[in-house]
Amino acid sequence: MDKVRVCVDVMGGDEEPSVVMAGIEAALAADADLTVVAVGPQDIVEAFAKKHERVEPLVAPDVITMEDDPIQAVMHKRKSSVVIGCRAVKKGAADAFFSAGATGAITAAATAYVTPFKYESEGTRRPIRPCLTSALPNRQGGLTVLCDMGANPDVEVEDLVRFAQMGATYARVVCGISNPRVGLLSNGSEDTKGSHFTKECFLHMGKSVPGFAGNCEGTDLTSGNFDVVATDGFAGNVALKATEGAAKLLMSELKGVLMGSLGGKIAALLVKDGLKELKVKLSGDAKGGAILLGLRGVVLIGHGATSVEAIKNGTLASAYAVREGLVDKLASSMENIVR
Amino acid sequence: MDKVRVCVDVMGGDEEPSVVMAGIEAALAADADLTVVAVGPQDIVEAFAKKHERVEPLVAPDVITMEDDPIQAVMHKRKSSVVIGCRAVKKGAADAFFSAGATGAITAAATAYVTPFKYESEGTRRPIRPCLTSALPNRQGGLTVLCDMGANPDVEVEDLVRFAQMGATYARVVCGISNPRVGLLSNGSEDTKGSHFTKECFLHMGKSVPGFAGNCEGTDLTSGNFDVVATDGFAGNVALKATEGAAKLLMSELKGVLMGSLGGKIAALLVKDGLKELKVKLSGDAKGGAILLGLRGVVLIGHGATSVEAIKNGTLASAYAVREGLVDKLASSMENIVR
Numbered sequence: 268m269d270k271v272r273v274c275v276d277v278m279g280g281d282e283e284p285s286v287v288m289a290g291i292e293a294a295l296a297a298d299a300d301l302t303v304v305a306v307g308p309q310d311i312v313e314a315f316a317k318k319h320e321r322v323e324p325l326v327a328p329d330v331i332t333m334e335d336d337p338i339q340a341v342m343h344k345r346k347s348s349v350v351i352g353c354r355a356v357k358k359g360a361a362d363a364f365f366s367a368g369a370t371g372a373i374t375a376a377a378t379a380y381v382t383p384f385k386y387e388s389e390g391t392r393r394p395i396r397p398c399l400t401s402a403l404p405n406r407q408g409g410l411t412v413l414c415d416m417g418a419n420p421d422v423e424v425e426d427l428v429r430f431a432q433m434g435a436t437y438a439r440v441v442c443g444i445s446n447p448r449v450g451l452l453s454n455g456s457e458d459t460k461g462s463h464f465t466k467e468c469f470l471h472m473g474k475s476v477p478g479f480a481g482n483c484e485g486t487d488l489t490s491g492n493f494d495v496v497a498t499d500g501f502a503g504n505v506a507l508k509a510t511e512g513a514a515k516l517l518m519s520e521l522k523g524v525l526m527g528s529l530g531g532k533i534a535a536l537l538v539k540d541g542l543k544e545l546k547v548k549l550s551g552d553a554k555g556g557a558i559l560l561g562l563r564g565v566v567l568i569g570h571g572a573t574s575v576e577a578i579k580n581g582t583l584a585s586a587y588a589v590r591e592g593l594v595d596k597l598a599s600s601m602e603n604i605v606r
Numbered sequence: 607m608d609k610v611r612v613c614v615d616v617m618g619g620d621e622e623p624s625v626v627m628a629g630i631e632a633a634l635a636a637d638a639d640l641t642v643v644a645v646g647p648q649d650i651v652e653a654f655a656k657k658h659e660r661v662e663p664l665v666a667p668d669v670i671t672m673e674d675d676p677i678q679a680v681m682h683k684r685k686s687s688v689v690i691g692c693r694a695v696k697k698g699a700a701d702a703f704f705s706a707g708a709t710g711a712i713t714a715a716a717t718a719y720v721t722p723f724k725y726e727s728e729g730t731r732r733p734i735r736p737c738l739t740s741a742l743p744n745r746q747g748g749l750t751v752l753c754d755m756g757a758n759p760d761v762e763v764e765d766l767v768r769f770a771q772m773g774a775t776y777a778r779v780v781c782g783i784s785n786p787r788v789g790l791l792s793n794g795s796e797d798t799k800g801s802h803f804t805k806e807c808f809l810h811m812g813k814s815v816p817g818f819a820g821n822c823e824g825t826d827l828t829s830g831n832f833d834v835v836a837t838d839g840f841a842g843n844v845a846l847k848a849t850e851g852a853a854k855l856l857m858s859e860l861k862g863v864l865m866g867s868l869g870g871k872i873a874a875l876l877v878k879d880g881l882k883e884l885k886v887k888l889s890g891d892a893k894g895g896a897i898l899l900g901l902r903g904v905v906l907i908g909h910g911a912t913s914v915e916a917i918k919n920g921t922l923a924s925a926y927a928v929r930e931g932l933v934d935k936l937a938s939s940m941e942n943i944v945r
Binding site: 281333334336391404405406408417420421453454455457459460461462463465469484485486487488489490498499501502503505506507508509510511512513514515516517518519520521524526527530532533534535537538542544545548 | 668672673675716743744745752759760791792793794796798799800801802804823824825826827828829838839840841842843844845846847848849850851852853854855856857858860864865866867869870872873874876877880881884887888
């Protein structure tokens with residue numbers, strides 16, 4: 268495979284840096300052509316790099332926390348791992364950046380340093396809003412792409428049309444779906460359903476989004492009837508987290524059923540491995556992270572409550588996006604892009 | 607118990623009227639002080655009333671379907687079961703109306719005929735927007751109230767504040783929660799999270815909603831950390847349906863685990879009853895329907911894909927809301943209400 272250098276934020280996530288480093292080690296073991304640029308405090312990254320041939324240290328003395336205001340933090344914490352990681356991509360010192368840190372700060376830093384593509388609209392050049400995108404397992408055994416998952420709580424019609432176009436390209440390139448069916452998330456599947464805003468989006472998407480298949484509902488995140496669910500970052504985040512919450516509720520209720528009787532306890536032993544696999548599949552660790560589409564480089568964001576498995580998969584997914592040329596393919600999939 | 611007359615729409619829902627009638631029979635058997643006014647086509651409701659002492663027929667020759675435009679249908683189909691049922695409440699011929707028909711049409715008919723309370727705002731009288739409300743099971747073994755679940759895709763700040771106030775009263779009166787913790791659904795739990803719109807709601811809710819506990823996330827529909835999740839009908843519907851979809855995904859994945867091996871098949875037999883109960887608990891049938899809060903009468907809406915159990919429980923829930931005086935308690939819980 269092509270050699271790829273992924274910069275990984277050792278300070279990203281709620282866990283200790285040791286969890287991130289164990290994840291990096293697992294990714295290196297799985298991909299012999301991968302080099303990781305580990306960004307973080309000097310003592311941690313230099314000691315880590317000494318132990319591994321394919322790890323390079325990148326010193327960042329500062330950290331952006333979940334409590335920091337994203338824009339302020341990116342402006343003032345120039346020596347943070349998130350800012351230095353994004354700048355490494357900009358300068359070509361790394362092919363991609365992956366962090367399980369705060370979504371808002373990573374989005375702000377990526378927008379400032381990796382920079383989004385611009386497009387021509389009514390004579391002026393406007394930047395694309397980076398759109399947080401990932402794919403969830405659905406009931407038909409496939410994957411459904413959700414975009415935006417939370418980077419942009421307020422968007423305009425034009426933004427949502429771009430999200431849909433980028434989501435469709437992601438479905439083709441990353442999920443291998445040749446003709447993705449794109450749905451507009453709404454409060455009902457009929458054409459007449461929606462808020463004033465989504466009704467306007469509906470009209471534009473019909474003209475500008477190949478594969479547009481009309482309105483879809485919250486159930487379609489997991490139904491398998493749509494390959495891409497396009498929405499703003501507010502509704503997308505709500506839908507994603509409602510799905511996560513429901514999965515947790517069911518797992519805990521199921522535990523109650525299994526632990527509530529002797530028969531249940533025996534049943535639990537019989538299906539232990541199967542349930543463990545199911546939990547991993549639905550936890551999001553299998554994907555490792557979500558990608559910010561629309562940027563001139565590859566930036567992935569992991570779940571804050573991360574794990575070794577999630578860091579491994581997020582790092583490998585970053586390398587995959589680089590090798591597949593996802594950034595160029597996205598730019599080609601949209602009209603009026605300024606290269 | 608107090609005698610109550612509930613009008614039930616025989617034509618509501620995707621199933622045959624026989625399913626609705628079986629549900630009514632089950633409700634009558636469970637509540638000796640209940641009388642049902644069955645509204646629907648003459649032949650069906652008259653034959654049904656002949657068989658039951660506590661069923662009265664109310665003839666409605668027309669039906670509003672899921673495909674009809676709600677406002678148009680309510681204006682032009684004056685002889686539909688939905689319009690005649692709402693008018694029965696208005697005239698005092700019934701204490702409540704329950705239908706598993708189209709949400710939009712029932713909301714429109716209830717607004718036109720049962721009529722919402724009005725409130726004084728800047729010298730003018732404005733009607734409250736009816737807010738579709740129900741309670742979902744959460745991970746702590748309690749219930750979480752979601753409002754609005756889909757009646758109002760576009761709302762103003764003032765509307766959402768009312769929803770939160772009414773949701774809290776519902777939590778007290780119907781769920782028996784003495785001091786409900788009210789959350790504003792957002793794309794993150796921090797105070798700084800949200801869209802422009804929810805940030806403005808946040809400021810007003812802090813002043814006007816007793817028990818306001820800040821922003822909550824999609825996960826909090828089921829976490830049990832909030833008793834009321836207040837939102838607009840767009841995000842509320844998306845969250846509700848994403849939850850439903852995730853539950854379906856998990857149940858189908860679980861089936862795969864159980865049917866995938868001999869051990870799994872044995873396990874399935876051991877926990878068969880427990881899983882069946884779990885399915886009912888999470889299906890929404892246990893609640894039977896959602897109530898439209900803010901009206902001068904009790905109107906409940908059932909899930910379109912209904913069942914005998916759901917119709918039974920929706921009918922009983924309607925009677926419960928009447929006996930508890932929910933309508934008056936709601937009006938008393940809000941400021942500036944014009945009686």
